[in-house]
């Protein structure tokens with residue numbers, strides 16, 4: 661089974677997808693971490709982020725290690741542990757420049773599909789990002805568009821960061837500006853065909869995990885219902 665979770669920044673995709681995968685015993689893929697790890701590598705090599713050819717070459721060359729265990733967030737790039745580094749504001753500020761490079765997307769989508777295929781014999785995978793239902797895994801059994809009001813998303817991100825570590829302007833940049841840039845290459849603001857929209861503004865994380873887990877069980881049972 662493939663469960664696709666897409667949505668804007670701070671809507672709760674990572675925490676929810678990890679929670680659902682843990683609850684249902686599935687693998688978990690954070691595709692945003694892959695764009696972040698490529699951004700880390702591009703900066704590490706001192707490349708100009710606007711040099712689309714050099715950035716795409718780096719995306720094809722970098723050796724990425726992406727954990728699909730929902731209980732273990734661990735990412736490497738060319739052997740370096742980048743688990744913490746990819747959450748740095750320096751990466752959040754620049755990742756959209758890499759994620760809007762269409763050749764980078766082509767390469768990462770190819771790698772994401774390989775990871776998804778490898779997880780199938782293990783029971784399935786929860787995959788979260790911006791274009792999972794619409795591009796990466798259009799055959800997903802369950803497609804969720806996870807949303808939340810902009811104010812709620814900014815408040816969640818602020819609560820997550822160390823007090824005083826980002827200005828109001830940086831916070832807005834991480835949520836509002838990034839969504840605007842990312843939306844130029846992926847459609848995550850309105851639900852695609854067959855996707856269920858869940859507005860998490862007034863739901864706890866646990867409640868969102870409950871809803872998606874129930875929908876997943878229904879989706880899994882659906883073909884058997886039709887056969888009987």
Ligand SMILES: Nc1ncnc2c1ncn2[C@@H]1O[C@H](COP(=O)(O)OP(=O)(O)OP(=O)(O)O)[C@@H](O)[C@H]1O
Pocket residue numbers: 667668669670671672673674675676692816817819820860863864865866868
């Ligand atoms: N339903 C919820 N209610 C309250 N807080 C939540 C809820 N869901 C997630 N959170 C919190 O909001 C913050 C952002 O969540 P998360 O990182 O999962 O979002 P995201 O959509 O993956 O963001 P991004 O795309 O920017 O990585 C986290 O601190 C998380 O614990």
Ligand SMILES: Nc1ccn([C@H]2C[C@H](O)[C@@H](COP(=O)(O)O)O2)c(=O)n1
Pocket residue numbers: 669691692693695696755756759760788789790791792838842846
């Ligand atoms: N499938 C995806 C996943 C992520 N992105 C972009 C959007 C973000 O700016 C960046 C990092 O994602 P996050 O870790 O914040 O979820 O990567 C994308 O374009 N497509």
